[in-house]
Amino acid sequence: MTTDVHQLDDGAWISVNDSREVNVSDLWLLARSDFCGCETTDFLAEGFVKVGVDYPDIQARIAGQCIACGESGVTDWLTVGRVVDPNSGEFYGVDHESVHFPEKRTRLAHPEK
Amino acid sequence: MPSKVEKWKDEVYGNEIREHLMEFAEKGWDAIPEDEHDAWFERFKWWGLYHQRSGQESYFMMRIGTPNGVIKPGQLEVIGEIAKEYATGPVDNPEFGEAYCDWTTRQSIQLHWIKLEDIPEIFEKLEAVGLGTQQACGDSWRNIVGCPVAGKDKHEHVDAWPVAEDLHETFKGNDDYSNLPRKWKVAIAGCDEGCGQGDINDLAFEPAEKDGELGFNVRIGGGLSRKEPRLARDIDVWVPPEQAADVAHGMSSLFRDYGDREDRFNARIKFLMDEWGPEKMRSVLQEEYVDFELPTAGEDMRDQYSYNTGSQDGHNDHVGIHEQKDGNYYIGLNVLVGRMGADDVLELAELADEYGSGEVRLTQRQNIIVTDVPEENLDEFTSEPLLENYSPDPSPFMRGSIACTGTEYCSLSIVETKNRQVRYARWLKDNVELPEDHKDFHIHLSGCTASCAQPQIADVSLRGMKTRKDGEPVEALDIGLGGGLGDDPRFADWVEMRVPADEVPGAIKNLVNNFEDAREGGETFRDFVEDRDEETLAEMVEPEETDYHDPYMHNTKMTWYPYAEDDDMQSSPAPTDGSGEPLPSDD
Numbered sequence: 001m002t003t004d005v006h007q008l009d010d011g012a013w014i015s016v017n018d019s020r021e022v023n024v025s026d027l028w029l030l031a032r033s034d035f036c037g038c039e040t041t042d043f044l045a046e047g048f049v050k051v052g053v054d055y056p057d058i059q060a061r062i063a064g065q066c067i068a069c070g071e072s073g074v075t076d077w078l079t080v081g082r083v084v085d086p087n088s089g090e091f092y093g094v095d096h097e098s099v100h101f102p103e104k105r106t107r108l109a110h111p112e113k
Numbered sequence: 114m115p116s117k118v119e120k121w122k123d124e125v126y127g128n129e130i131r132e133h134l135m136e137f138a139e140k141g142w143d144a145i146p147e148d149e150h151d152a153w154f155e156r157f158k159w160w161g162l163y164h165q166r167s168g169q170e171s172y173f174m175m176r177i178g179t180p181n182g183v184i185k186p187g188q189l190e191v192i193g194e195i196a197k198e199y200a201t202g203p204v205d206n207p208e209f210g211e212a213y214c215d216w217t218t219r220q221s222i223q224l225h226w227i228k229l230e231d232i233p234e235i236f237e238k239l240e241a242v243g244l245g246t247q248q249a250c251g252d253s254w255r256n257i258v259g260c261p262v263a264g265k266d267k268h269e270h271v272d273a274w275p276v277a278e279d280l281h282e283t284f285k286g287n288d289d290y291s292n293l294p295r296k297w298k299v300a301i302a303g304c305d306e307g308c309g310q311g312d313i314n315d316l317a318f319e320p321a322e323k324d325g326e327l328g329f330n331v332r333i334g335g336g337l338s339r340k341e342p343r344l345a346r347d348i349d350v351w352v353p354p355e356q357a358a359d360v361a362h363g364m365s366s367l368f369r370d371y372g373d374r375e376d377r378f379n380a381r382i383k384f385l386m387d388e389w390g391p392e393k394m395r396s397v398l399q400e401e402y403v404d405f406e407l408p409t410a411g412e413d414m415r416d417q418y419s420y421n422t423g424s425q426d427g428h429n430d431h432v433g434i435h436e437q438k439d440g441n442y443y444i445g446l447n448v449l450v451g452r453m454g455a456d457d458v459l460e461l462a463e464l465a466d467e468y469g470s471g472e473v474r475l476t477q478r479q480n481i482i483v484t485d486v487p488e489e490n491l492d493e494f495t496s497e498p499l500l501e502n503y504s505p506d507p508s509p510f511m512r513g514s515i516a517c518t519g520t521e522y523c524s525l526s527i528v529e530t531k532n533r534q535v536r537y538a539r540w541l542k543d544n545v546e547l548p549e550d551h552k553d554f555h556i557h558l559s560g561c562t563a564s565c566a567q568p569q570i571a572d573v574s575l576r577g578m579k580t581r582k583d584g585e586p587v588e589a590l591d592i593g594l595g596g597g598l599g600d601d602p603r604f605a606d607w608v609e610m611r612v613p614a615d616e617v618p619g620a621i622k623n624l625v626n627n628f629e630d631a632r633e634g635g636e637t638f639r640d641f642v643e644d645r646d647e648e649t650l651a652e653m654v655e656p657e658e659t660d661y662h663d664p665y666m667h668n669t670k671m672t673w674y675p676y677a678e679d680d681d682m683q684s685s686p687a688p689t690d691g692s693g694e695p696l697p698s699d700d
Contacts, residue, residue, distance in 0.1 A: 006117045008151060010339075010563060011378070012524035013167065018150045020167050024561075025520070025527045025670040027579060027586050044579045046527065046562060047339075049378070067580050067589075070610055 011047035036071035076102035127291030161246025168673030171688030176249035178256035182220030186471030193458035202226035212455035230691030271303030294372030295380035307418030323411030334386030337564035363402030422599030423639030451479025517565035526560030527577035529665035595642025619657030627653035
């Protein structure tokens with residue numbers, strides 16, 4: 001089964017296989033990111049701009065801002081969860097409060113807007 | 114490549130959704146195939162149904178579109194009855210009880226906790242009195258807004274109500290315009306007050322005179338969402354009332370054909386206006402979409418606009434007692450944050466019938482107007498106990514408050530809004546004195562950048578944010594100042610960011626005091642802000658803890674319902690069946 005991923009309601013949440021899985025308004029800790037000058041970006045997710053699958057990862061670029069310095073913008077690709085078994089389609093979300101490493105990517109398996 | 118939403122719309126959209134909706138309603142929530150949830154919820158919006166946020170699955174917000182905010186005699190009672198019977202959730206709201214109606218900033222009505230299984234009955238009751246939910250949401254002509262006292266107002270030059278009604282009849286359910294790239298918001302007004310708020314709509318008709326004839330100038334491309342606020346731009350077109358529908362046809366067809374269907378974030382016509390500019394917009398409209406020569410713009414009345422101008426003169430809102438042109442009166446009642454308990458709605462319906470014609474109207478400031486009250490009924494009507502809570506003469510802080518839906522129900526919001534704004538308004542009323550010459554002071558609270566509470570056009574703009582306080586994440590607000598409409602409309606300057614929500618009332622108190630101390634002569638608040646730089650203004654906003662208590666500082670979005678005793682997401686009863694009983698989980 002193909003993993004079906006999209007953002008909906010003006011980027012309010014990410015749907016994975018027709019289930020609401022990741023919401024805006026959470027804080028994400030980003031490290032080794034050039035999003036802002038902070039050592040660790042305390043990032044408020046305000047909207048999901050792009051989503052995609054890089055098996056087994058479900059990834060997103062998120063609009064928001066660092067609540068420490070106020071820098072706002074869109075992150076590089078962040079892994080927001082995984083679908084390890086595409087047949088079951090079960091989604092395992094990452095803990096947004098742990099530290100994440102956004103990555104620049106040139107490849108996107110299933111680009112979505 | 115067209116977006117996924119466009120693919121769903123290509124399969125089923127518009128009027129035909131209703132048949133499927135009714136079939137699902139008859140069979141129950143479980144009948145919607147799980148792998149089609151997203152597609153159907155996107156489509157249901159076209160019929161005014163918005164699936165509530167995470168933790169509230171199977172419940173819907175229902176929006177009823179009332180063009181120009183006009184609720185005809187007999188309709189308010191039905192709205193109140195529907196709210197009381199169907200809009201009750203598993204847990205009461207601590208400020209508003211178990212059932213209530215929201216009057217929105219687009220002169221519509223929102224009900225919450227609607228169950229799929231109840232929709233056929235609700236539709237039947239609404240349609241029996243000429244109300245409906247069609248195109249209240251979704252990618253189509255939305256509820257038409259305008260001067261809420263069109264046809265009654267002494268300041269009116271053109272009666273825009275029949276024009277609004279004609280646009281509503283022409284474009285609702287019309288297959289040619291049922292699938293637009295995105296929402297399409299239209300405003301029309303014929304008064305010289307500017308209360309149509311055309312500047313923030315996709316298509317605006319504003320009163321103007323051309324060669325001695327009264328009609329409308331046309332503006333295009335306004336809107337507030339996504340940190341990309343735009344004022345509608347003059348495309349140098351005048352239209353007589355009888356041809357407004359032709360120009361509306363042309364503009365919405367142009368949007369249908371040229372709007373961006375690949376990127377929903379770029380789909381609104383304001384972005385096409387960015388790309389084309391007003392001259393090209395006009396020429397494409399002329400060459401491809403209308404078969405008569407468009408007259409150039411007439412002489413507008415914008416220099417007389419007083420609505421939401423901060424001028425402290427004229428007609429900043431519709432609250433209060435005002436004489437109509439027929440000698441009767443309309444009474445604008447303040448509804449704090451636009452939310453009114455269902456029992457109160459029913460009582461007001463009775464009073465409107467007893468003292469007026471039975472008609473009421475909704476304003477773009479979330480208030481309600483009782484129209485057609487004869488002078489001899491005024492004293493008795495305004496002495497009714499209900500008007501103690503919905504006053505025609507409220508404190509400026511109650512009168513000026515607007516709030517969006519917030520995390521109570523909305524997926525996009527970052528913070529709790531309505532109950533918080535109620536608490537803010539009460540605290541400010543008790544603790545802050547505005548300068549004596551300031552009777553109007555608008556504070557708009559929007560939970561996110563979608564800007565449903567129109568924060569950018571308020572004296573004090575509040576927008577949902579997060580910050581850390583003592584290391585812990587808390588709900589916070591960005592504070593902007595000095596926005597408003599009028600001849601010289603202006604968006605707020607965001608001067609103080611990420612203020613913990615419990616320090617905002619203190620910040621407003623300090624701001625008002627600093628304004629009073631530093632203002633020169635009779636300077637209005639809006640002029641005061643305009644004449645000072647952001648740094649100076651930021652220093653005047655001094656966030657401070659006070660005796661204001663905010664019970665919603667935690668992450669309300671992480672709860673299934675912020676006011677439930679056990680608000681943990683895992684404790685949600687949703688999804689439920691048609692009688693509200695929890696359905697078994699797959700887990």
